[in-house]
Amino acid sequence: MKTALAIIGLSAALTLPAAAQAETLRMAFSSAPRSIDPYPFGGTPTASLKEHVFEALVAADDSPLLAKSWQWTSPTSLEVKLRQDVAFHDGTALTARDVVYSACRMMYLIDGKRNLLTSSMGPITDVVAADDHTVRFDMKAPYPLWIQKMKFLSILPAAGADTPEGPITYDDQGDCGGITYPTRAEFEAGAAAIGTGPYKFVRFDKSGEADLIKNTNYWGGAPEWDEVQIRTIGNAGARLAGLLAGDFDLIENPTTEDLPGLKANEDLTYTAVPSWRSIFLVLDVNAEGAKGVRAEDGSAPLADQRVRQAMSMAINRQAIADRLFGGEATVANQFSPKYRAGAPELAELPHDPAKAKELLAEAGYPDGFEIDFYAPSDRYANGARVAQAVTQYLSRIGIKVNLKTEPWSVFAGKRRENELGVFMYGWGHPQGPAQMISFAFASRDKELGLGSSNYSNYQNDGFDAAMKAWAVETDETQANAYLGEAMRIVVDELPGIPLYYQHTIWAHRADLEVNGRQDERTSATTVSRK
Amino acid sequence: MLSFVTKRLGQSAVLVLIMSALVFVGMYVVSDPVAVLAGEDFTEEDRLALAQELGVDRPLFLQYLSFLGNVLQGDFGTSFVYNRPVMDLILERLPATLEVAFFAMFIGLVVGIPLGVYSGLNQKKRSTKAISFFTTVGYSIPNFWQGVLLIMLFSVWFKVLPASGRGDTVDVFGVGWSVFSLDGLSHLMLPALNLAIYTICLQARLARSGTQEVMYQDYMTFARAKGISRERIIRRHLVRNILIPIVTITGLQLGGLIAFATVTETVFSWPGIGKLLLDSIHNSDRPVVVAYLILITLMFVTINFVVDVLYALLDPRIRYT
Numbered sequence: 001m002k003t004a005l006a007i008i009g010l011s012a013a014l015t016l017p018a019a020a021q022a023e024t025l026r027m028a029f030s031s032a033p034r035s036i037d038p039y040p041f042g043g044t045p046t047a048s049l050k051e052h053v054f055e056a057l058v059a060a061d062d063s064p065l066l067a068k069s070w071q072w073t074s075p076t077s078l079e080v081k082l083r084q085d086v087a088f089h090d091g092t093a094l095t096a097r098d099v100v101y102s103a104c105r106m107m108y109l110i111d112g113k114r115n116l117l118t119s120s121m122g123p124i125t126d127v128v129a130a131d132d133h134t135v136r137f138d139m140k141a142p143y144p145l146w147i148q149k150m151k152f153l154s155i156l157p158a159a160g161a162d163t164p165e166g167p168i169t170y171d172d173q174g175d176c177g178g179i180t181y182p183t184r185a186e187f188e189a190g191a192a193a194i195g196t197g198p199y200k201f202v203r204f205d206k207s208g209e210a211d212l213i214k215n216t217n218y219w220g221g222a223p224e225w226d227e228v229q230i231r232t233i234g235n236a237g238a239r240l241a242g243l244l245a246g247d248f249d250l251i252e253n254p255t256t257e258d259l260p261g262l263k264a265n266e267d268l269t270y271t272a273v274p275s276w277r278s279i280f281l282v283l284d285v286n287a288e289g290a291k292g293v294r295a296e297d298g299s300a301p302l303a304d305q306r307v308r309q310a311m312s313m314a315i316n317r318q319a320i321a322d323r324l325f326g327g328e329a330t331v332a333n334q335f336s337p338k339y340r341a342g343a344p345e346l347a348e349l350p351h352d353p354a355k356a357k358e359l360l361a362e363a364g365y366p367d368g369f370e371i372d373f374y375a376p377s378d379r380y381a382n383g384a385r386v387a388q389a390v391t392q393y394l395s396r397i398g399i400k401v402n403l404k405t406e407p408w409s410v411f412a413g414k415r416r417e418n419e420l421g422v423f424m425y426g427w428g429h430p431q432g433p434a435q436m437i438s439f440a441f442a443s444r445d446k447e448l449g450l451g452s453s454n455y456s457n458y459q460n461d462g463f464d465a466a467m468k469a470w471a472v473e474t475d476e477t478q479a480n481a482y483l484g485e486a487m488r489i490v491v492d493e494l495p496g497i498p499l500y501y502q503h504t505i506w507a508h509r510a511d512l513e514v515n516g517r518q519d520e521r522t523s524a525t526t527v528s529r530k
Numbered sequence: 531m532l533s534f535v536t537k538r539l540g541q542s543a544v545l546v547l548i549m550s551a552l553v554f555v556g557m558y559v560v561s562d563p564v565a566v567l568a569g570e571d572f573t574e575e576d577r578l579a580l581a582q583e584l585g586v587d588r589p590l591f592l593q594y595l596s597f598l599g600n601v602l603q604g605d606f607g608t609s610f611v612y613n614r615p616v617m618d619l620i621l622e623r624l625p626a627t628l629e630v631a632f633f634a635m636f637i638g639l640v641v642g643i644p645l646g647v648y649s650g651l652n653q654k655k656r657s658t659k660a661i662s663f664f665t666t667v668g669y670s671i672p673n674f675w676q677g678v679l680l681i682m683l684f685s686v687w688f689k690v691l692p693a694s695g696r697g698d699t700v701d702v703f704g705v706g707w708s709v710f711s712l713d714g715l716s717h718l719m720l721p722a723l724n725l726a727i728y729t730i731c732l733q734a735r736l737a738r739s740g741t742q743e744v745m746y747q748d749y750m751t752f753a754r755a756k757g758i759s760r761e762r763i764i765r766r767h768l769v770r771n772i773l774i775p776i777v778t779i780t781g782l783q784l785g786g787l788i789a790f791a792t793v794t795e796t797v798f799s800w801p802g803i804g805k806l807l808l809d810s811i812h813n814s815d816r817p818v819v820v821a822y823l824i825l826i827t828l829m830f831v832t833i834n835f836v837v838d839v840l841y842a843l844l845d846p847r848i849r850y851t
Contacts, residue, residue, distance in 0.1 A: 028694075032809075034612060042569060113583055113613055119576045184613070206612065206622065207801030209695075233694055233799040234809075237678055242799075245685035245693040378812070409814040413562030416577075427570070439570050446573050453570050 023226035025524050028239050028251040032208025032232040036201060037187035038154035039106055039115040044428075045208070048521040049230060052212050053089075054154035054195035057082075057099070057135075060519045061341065062148060062432065066094065066155055066196065072474040075142040082133040086219045088157040089194045089201075096129035100168045101158035103127040105181055108174025116152045120449075127170040141447065142472035144479060148431040160192050198223040198525055208232025212524070228524040243268065243507055250508035252522050256326050256382060262507050270507040272328045273516035276337050276429040279380055281390070281497040282440065283308055283422055286457040290421030292372030292402075295365065302421070306363040308494040312349055313356035314397045320389055321500055324382050328505060332498035334491050335440075336433035339518075342476070343433040344484030346491055349498065356397045368398030374414065375424040377405040381502060387424055390499070415455060423455075426502070430519055434470060434483045441490050442467045458495035535835075542831040549827045550601075553820045554594050561814035563610045584610050597820070606824075607817035611810070616821040620803055625705045626696060627795070627802030631787035633709065633722040638729025639780065645730070646737020647769065650745065661734065668731040677724045677797035684720060692717050694799035721798040725787055736779060740772030747771075773844055781837035782830075789826045 033049035034041045051060075057067040057080055064070070070080045086094040103124070106117050124146070126138040137146060158168065162180035169177050182192035193201035198220065199212035212228040231248070233239040239251045240258055244265075254262065254270060262270045284290030285308070289300040301307045321329040330337070334346045360368065373394075375387035384405045391403040406414070414420055427436040441458045442450035448471040450464075463486050470482035491498070504520045508527070515526045564581045572580070581587040585596075600607060606616040645665075649658040671679075685693035697717030699706030708714025744750060745768070753763050792804030799805075803822060810818035842848045 040613060111608075111613065114576075114579065119572065205801075206619070207805070209801075231695055231799070234805070235796050235799070238681070238694055238797050238799055241678070241681040241685060242693045245681070245689060247685070247692050247694060407561075407812065409561035409566050409812060412565035413560075413814075416562060416565035416568075435570075446575075449571060449573075452573050 024229060025225040025227070025250070025527055026229045026231070026248045027522060027524065027527075028242055028248045029208060029230060029232045029522060030236070030239065030252040031234060032206070033204075033210065033230075034206075035184065035188060036190075036193045036204040036210070037184050038156075038195075040110070040113060040184075042116055042152075044520050045232070048523060049204075049210055050154060050195075051197065051521065051523060052199040052228065052525075053193060053197045053201050054156070055197050056151045056153050056155060058147060058151040060151060060430065060517065060521070062151070065151075067150075070147065072144075073136075075472070075474055076139045078137045078139075078146060079130070080135045080137070082135065083219065084133055086196050087217055088159075088196055089215060090157060090159065092157055092159050094155065094157075094196060095132045096135045097132075097168060098155055098158050099135045100127045100129050100170055101161065101163065101176075101179070102153055102155050103170055104168060104174045104176035104179060105156060105161075106153060106174070107172050108179075108181055110181070110184065117149060120149045120152075121172070124172070129167060142474060144472065144474045145431065145449070148435075151430070155196060156192075157194055160194055199225075199228055202227075223525065224528050225524050240507065249512060250506055250514065250522075250527060252504075252506060253381065254505055254507040256324070256328065258507070259326050259328070259505070267510055268507060269510045270505055271514040271516050272503040272505045273518060274330050274337065274339060275502050275504040275520045276340050276518050277380075277426050277502040277520060278332050278335060278337055278429070278436070279383075279386070279424065279426045279499045279502060280332065280335060281311075281422060281499065282420075282425055282455055283311070283494070283496060284420075284455065284457055285495050290457075291419055292374075292421040293369065294371075295369040296367070297364075299364070301363070301365055301369045304363045305493055306359045307365065308497070310356040310359035310363070310397060311394060311399070312494055312497045313352045313359070314399075315390060315393045315497070315499065316351045317349070317500055318351070320386060324385050324389060325500075325503070328503040330501040330503065332500050334487055335427075335436050335496065335498055336429050336487070337501045337518075340429055340433040342480045342483065344480070344487050346487065349491075353393075353397055360397060360399075366398075368400060370400040370402070371422050372402045372404060373422045373424075374411060374420045375403070375405050376408045376411040379408045379411075380424075380426050383424065386499070390424070418455065420455065424499075428520065434467075434479075434486070437486060437490055438467055438471070441495050448472070456495035458490075458493075460489060460493060463489040463493075538831075538835055542828070545831065546824055546827050550598075550820055550824050551594065553823050554597065554816070555590070557814065557816040557819055558590050558593075563814045563816065566814050567610060601824075606821040609810075609815055609818050611813045611815045611818075616817045619806060619818060620822060620825065623801060623803045623806050625707060626800060627788055627791055627804060629707060629709055630718060630721050630725065630794070630800060630802065631784065631791060633718060634725035634729060634787055635780070635784050637722060637726035638733055638783075641726075642730040642733025643737045643769075643776065646734040647741050647764065647772075649734070650738040650741025651764075653742070662738075665731040665734045668727045669735070671727075673724065673728065673793045674797060676727065677721075677794055680720050680724055681797070691720050693720070696801060721791075721794050721800045724794050724798070725791060729783060729787075732779065732783070733776065736776055737772060740775060741768060744768055744771045770844070774841065777840050777844065778837055781833045781840075785826075785830045785833045788829065 029045050031045045033046045038050040038054045055066050059065040066083055068081045068083050070078055073079050106115050123139045123141055123143045124137055125140050128136045130136050160182055164177045186192040188204050190201050198215055198218045200215050202211040202213050204210045210230040214223050214226050236255045240254055242248045243251045262268050283302045285303050287300055287303040290302050293302055295301050317331040321331055333349045336343045377384045387403055387405055391401045394401045429435050438450050439453045443459050443464050444451035450467055466482045466486035470479050473479040506514050506516055508514055511530050513528050513530050517526055563584055564577055568577050568580055609616050609619055645661055649661045652658050681693045684691040695717055696708045697714040698711040699708050699714055700710040708718045753767050792808055795802045795804040807822050
């Protein structure tokens with residue numbers, strides 16, 4: 001068997017280049033996808049790869065994808081109609097049974113390890129195939145965020161597993177009447193990597209290589225490329241060299257320094273798209289004082305709203321975007337990008353160092369105070385340099401800042417142990433514009449899934465009330481109104497300080513057009529020939 | 531010889547034990563896998579469940595003891611990040627690293643030693659000065675910068691060799707090797723060259739100084755007086771006598787090439803174990819880091835042992851008792 005596969009693989013490798021010449025898109029990722037099994041791992045590279053092959057009911061921008069429409073039949077029951085023209089790569093048609101099967105697989109712990117939605121599906125009590133193309137999700141309490149979460153539930157064919165006869169009955173252990181699921185190895189070897197996406201799986205290698213081939217029967221129309229090759233090159237210089245050498249047609253994340261050179265090169269260019277990732281500071285506003293924040297009189301300066309406003313005013317966001325990013329960053333005036341659908345409209349945050357000094361004096365800190373400011377050094381584009389700029393801005397209004405940039409693995413551990421009083425952070429907002437503030441600033445509420453990352457120790461009754469109302473509101477307009485109310489409160493109170501929204505940049509051949517995605521994912525479906 | 535071997539084995543076991551404890555404690559102190567792997571929407575219960583899944587919820591020494599117990603049964607644990615047995619991950623990547631390291635070492639020896647012997651024998655020639663200049667420069671260039679330079683030269687300007695990846699591999703004994711396919715070989719050239727330049731220079735300089743020293747020994751004069759041909763003198767008397775320091779350095783360097791080709795693997799995106807190590811440190815994937823370093827320790831111990839045995843073969847005066 002192994003030899004047979006090897007021979008097939010070898011002959012495929014030998015015959016591909018000739019057929020491919022003009023129609024192959026060769027992309028270089030900046031970090032490696034972890035698996036082709038769409039369930040256990042999150043992360044941008046893994047999602048970028050899997051979305052070529054697998055699709056969910058809901059698209060990244062919260063619009064219907066494999067679903068045709070959905071409707072709340074009661075506050076705790078969501079009815080989803082499926083598209084009827086969708087087929088899996090193995091030829092079987094998509095039905096409601098496949099959605100129930102996929103929900104079961106999501107809850108099934110392989111080797112005792114949880115999947116992407118294992119905890120997010122906690123409120124779901126039942127998943128029912130009402131008819132061939134209608135699925136009903138029943139919940140124990142109103143859970144409108146499920147629509148956003150459904151984009152992580154890639155739909156797999158029930159035919160790919162050993163399922164019992166008749167309808168599949170959902171349970172939250174993933175046993176579902178005794179299904180035997182395909183293993184991770186079967187996914188990575190390709191036998192189980194069957195989805196409905198525009199590209200079919202050919203090969204995956206754990207070093208971050210994947211080969212894909214066009215799905216000629218794709219329901220959304222014929223894909224642009226016959227073949228897609230994905231490689232991973234972690235080092236930015238080496239990635240650019242690969243592009244310059246003609247090894248790749250498109251690469252992710254060139255550095256800011258390389259952009260002028262790309263502009264000057266007539267064979268190459270780049271495309272920058274404002275992403276949903278917002279970068280901000282988190283301040284521990286605890287009235288008892290915060291770790292690493294020292295005032296001479298022993299008080300807790302960050303607990304004072306005027307101090308936080310002063311810190312915000314000290315920072316020149318436009319200069320950071322222009323000087324450190326060459327213009328490829330958007331100034332932030334709230335915690336989710338203003339261009340993320342549903343985000344409220346808010347006024348720009350002022351930059352006024354003189355006023356900032358006044359506010360500090362008014363709050364009782366005319367000579368400032370001292371803070372330890374932490375930033376991950378290897379997580380965000382230009383992260384360490386932004387942290388240095390912020391340090392200087394804060395120093396100018398008299399705050400003594402000890403900047404500590406640390407590798408992500410170290411930083412994340414300290415953050416979890418609540419050891420960071422002031423730190424820099426970023427959120428990607430795949431689950432909608434409220435995602436960050438609901439986790440980062442709301443009081444902890446396990447039932448509603450609020451406040452799991454409230455490292456600000458922020459507590460505000462008006463904000464909590466708005467977030468709680470938002471969390472159970474199934475009407476979209478009304479939910480966005482609650483979100484707007486909540487956002488206005490935190491932007492006024494500033495338990496964190498918004499800085500900017502990152503742009504995702506792709507460098508590519510000049511004869512390609514890239515209609516880049518705002519969720520930072522790289523997809524062959526966004527690349528076309530001019 | 532036997533007591534030498536057993537003593538060596540005992541020392542190695544202690545060394546590996548100390549290494550594993552150091553790395554284990556180091557990784558534990560520095561980073562928290564749960565914080566790295568947990569999603570933002572994880573509640574405290576989710577985080578505890580994750581810690582249990584990973585087995586990092588227990589006290590450190592208990593974790594270490596169960597790790598040791600598993601290692602004795604041949605189980606190096608499961609990667610936190612990839613959910614796969616660590617040994618599988620390492621063995622998957624090892625061939626790529628071995629391939630590039632041995633290829634580089636081969637180039638280094640084949641080019642370096644003759645260059646060194648030649649310049650040792652012809653000290654006054656202009657070509658010797660050129661070789662000496664080349665080896666000094668090549669010896670001092672930082673590996674990282676040199677790699678980028680090679681890419682600029684061969685991939686971007688001349689466009690003759692690919693800049694990254696392994697290319698097509700051919701399966702031999704169930705493992706893919708680049709060296710057996712033309713495309714793979716072209717991918718192998720630049721990373722191997724990047725590693726080889728240093729080796730060439732080092733070997734050439736060693737061989738040259740060795741030659742200069744040996745050439746004036748009495749037994750060389752005697753051999754010449756006996757009328758032995760120049761070629762035979764070089765092969766039988768000169769090269770054999772300069773080999774001892776070369777074997778030592780080659781052994782250690784081969785270990786170094788395998789263990790620390792990290793920089794070259796990064797620059798050329800060569801999917802070897804060096805890249806795996808870097809990624810794993812970055813992701814606080816402790817099982818991979820610990821297993822990797824234990825393997826590397828074992829490798830160095832083995833290489834040193836082989837070098838010691840080779841001494842005895844090369845120099846009849848050395849005997850281990």
